[in-house]
Amino acid sequence: MTQRLLARAVLLDMDGTLVDSTAVVEKLWLEWAEPHGIDPQHVLSVVHGRQGHQSMAILLPDRDHAINVVENAEMLARESADVDGVIEIPGAGVLLAALRDAPHAIVTSADIALMTARMGAAGLTVPALTVTAESVSASKPDPEGFLKGAEALGIDPADCVVFEDSEAGVAAGLAAGMRVIGVGAHAAAHGATHVVDDLTQVSISVFDDGIEIVLP
Structure with a gap:
């Protein structure tokens, strides 16, 4: 109707x-998460729709926010440079x-x-x-x-x-x-x-x- x-x-x-x-977002976030040993499915359930520093705060709740701010800026730069697909x-x-x-x-x-x-x-x-x-x-x-x-x-x-x-x-x-x-x-x-x-x-x-x- x-x-x-x-x-x-x-x-x-x-x-x-x-x-x-989706492809580039998930690729870059999984690359970021790998050294931290975070479950990939958990990462993908969190990162869509949020600003990066907030996603990082959810995925690494005990980490200093200042680190998230710096790494979010780096992530944004990588995402801006990678528009393949x-x-x-x-x-x-x-x-x-x-x-x-x-x-x-x-x-x-x-x-x-x-x-x-x-x-x-x-x-x-x-x-x-x-x-x-x-x-x-x-x-x-x-x-x-x-x-x-x-x-x-x-x-x-x-x-x-x-x-x-x-x-x-x-x-x-x-x-x-x-x-x-x-x-x-x-x-x-x-x-x-x-x-x-x-x-x-x-x-x-x-x-x-x-x-x-x-x-x-």
Whole structure:
């Protein structure tokens, strides 16, 4: 049955939502974790959707935060330099084009350099408004990033729709009081309000008084 959602703004995660960077993310994080003897499956269950220093704090809870900050900066630099295999999630380019004249923003745990590198590798245009790691004091699943995005757009959080894929990201969107469209096979398990396989299943129409989002 077709579902129609009305919104005044759309907030989009990047990794796993607009771009498929899973292979490089998992490769680099498993390389980081190996010397610490951390179980690979535990690593992969933690790192998606969060800023790197927070992932490190979860994986190595007794380690000094200052070390995590330094190693997170090194990880971001490696990720920005390695975009091999980074491609768009099917339908991402069409979705961004449809939102061109509507209030929308990227809200990502990546920093500006990494966001720019991955969006460029996927052939996607970066929206005029972005909320990146530099913009917030707390990583997803904290709702700060989404709330800042809504504030910058001048839209009430309840009138925003979030597109997310990760457990941390879905939790952040819901905590911000927003409806969340989960993207990908695992999103339903994370409690997203609605779920699509990819963005080809999403249709966007922009009107003077808002945005209509049509889902299968």
